[in-house]
Amino acid sequence: MKLFDDIVNALKSKRVILGIITAAIVGVNAELQLLAEHDLTRIVAIVGALIVGDSLRATNPDKPR
Numbered sequence: 001m002k003l004f005d006d007i008v009n010a011l012k013s014k015r016v017i018l019g020i021i022t023a024a025i026v027g028v029n030a031e032l033q034l035l036a037e038h039d040l041t042r043i044v045a046i047v048g049a050l051i052v053g054d055s056l057r058a059t060n061p062d063k064p065r
Contacts, residue, residue, distance in 0.1 A: 015051045022047045 010016060022044060029035050035043070 015054055018047055018051060 026040065026044065029040055
């Protein structure tokens with residue numbers, strides 16, 4: 001059950017949620033063509049930068065969880 005709990009906790013992270021929302025936006029846009037390809041590329045690049053930046057930021061080991 002530890003593996004299942006770890007997976008559930010990972011799915012609750014901001015990075016995973018942001019990635020899922022971005023994938024949904026891309027998927028919906030593919031069907032409905034709400035945004036231009038150039039605008040969508042910019043949105044995906046910004047989201048990617050946010051995810052990578054959040055992953056690489058320095059962590060404070062003294063911070064309570």
